Amino acid sequence: MAKIVLLVACCLLIASCSKTKIVNKIELIQTIGVDLSGKSVKSTMLAGNYKKKGESGVQLLGTKSDTNLDMMSRINAQTRNPIEYGQLRMLLYGKEYSRKGIADMMQNLCHDSKLSTRMQLGVTDKEASDILAAVAQSEESYFLSDMIEHHIKNGTLPHNNLQIALFNYYGKGRDLFLPYLKLTEGKIVVDGLALFKDDKYVTKINMQEAFLLKMLIENSDNGTYLASIRATEQQSASPVLLHSISSKVKYSLNRLRPQPSLSVLVHMDAQIKYVPDWIDPTSSAHRSMLENELGSYFEQVLQALLSLCKKHNVDPAGLGDFVRSRSIRWNEQEFQASYPQMQTQVTVKLKIVETGVSL
Structure with missing residues (x-):
């Protein structure tokens, strides 16, 4: 009994030493946008504005600097309460900033223990500040992260978060990809994926191609795709809408030198x-x-996506990482030089398990 009393006393002592922070006495940064503004870096932040119990709003904060390293201290100088970013759920890069390179930001994210590995990253077609201004009007500071997570869970985007992004960014034989957002007539739309080479934005793929990439990098159980087939060569293509119930991918290394050769086998159950x-x-x-x-249609479009990636010398599917895992003689520079000419053969075995249509 004495030991139990002592243990409880120690727990109470430890708890009493922790620093308590009242939510309406701090500024909770929940979404950040980073843009290039001339030679300066423009940072825009959405902070939850908690007033009374059950009431909350959103305030938009912004600053410019020669670097993004001091953006938190600059924002902190604008607020009456200290800022906290432990609840940060979304970091959005403007396209021009992404073209220049996001190495500094990625390094900061890697070393900051306050950040959740589940936070989302993204790229926007224009300026991130415009997207955040639109979000501020809705007073939903988690709007962007919730939207991306919805498209990952119920839509066509492959799984992604800070942990996966850092793995793709720092991992050998693979390249970073991030959700791509745009603002159309005042509405925020997820418009595919931004593809990176090292730390620089190179190109984007649309939502259909994002679904194909999802098939190439993970065993997926969701996603809708609008395909097309034709009865004869003379007949125009007819649309077919299908929903992927499950898909599994398997890679095989046929040859390493003089140029790598891969076989890709995809099993897909569709409704x-x-x-x-x-x-x-x-x-x-x-x-x-x-x-x-x-099956033939998906073989063609998957092969076309891989050809697009090889043309731009980006490897979001991690083919280089697969080759590296199968060869003790793998050399990164050698693989990068041969990647655009790498041979890939795609086979898709599609099975219709439900029609889902009433005739």
Whole structure:
């Protein structure tokens, strides 16, 4: 009993020594945008403005500096309460800032223990400050991070967060990719993925291609895709809307030198949401034809995505990392030189498990 009393007393003593922070006495930074403004760096922040119990709002803060290293101290000079960023859920880069390079920011993120590894990163087509201004009007400081997490869980974006982004950024044989957002007629839209080489933005892919990348890097269980097939060569292509129930990918290294050669095998179970009138999904013959045609279609578009990545010398699928894991003689510089000419053969085995259409 004496030991129990002593243990409880120690716990109370430790708790009493912790520093208590009252939520309406601090400024909680929840979203940050970073832009290039001439030769300066413009930082924009959304802070939760907690007034009374059950009431909250959003305040927009901003500063400019020659570097982003002191942005927190500069913002802190503008507020009546000290700022805290332990609840930061989103960091958004402007496109021009991303083109110049995000190495400093990524290094800061890597070393800051206050940040959650679940926070999201993204790139916007213009300035991050414009996106944050639109979010401020909605008074939802977590709007951007919630939107991206929704598209990851229920949509076509591959899994991503700070931990995955740092792994792709610092890992050998792979390149960083981040969600790409744009502002259209006052509405914020997720418009695909931004692809990086080292720390610099190179190009973007659309949402359809983001779904394909998701198939190449993870076993996915969600996502909708609008494909197209044709009955004959003379007939125009007809749309087919399908929902991916599950997909699994497997890589095989065929050859390492003189140029790497890879085989990619994708197994996909899909639910058909819409087919043209000339297809009867209840017919076993039509279903078999549809599986073969869609399998061939996905082989072509996946191969086209890999060709696009090789053209821009970016490796978001981590093919270099796979080759490295299969060879003790892997050399990063040698692989980078041969990557644009690397041979890839894609095979897709698609199975329709549900039609999902009523005729």
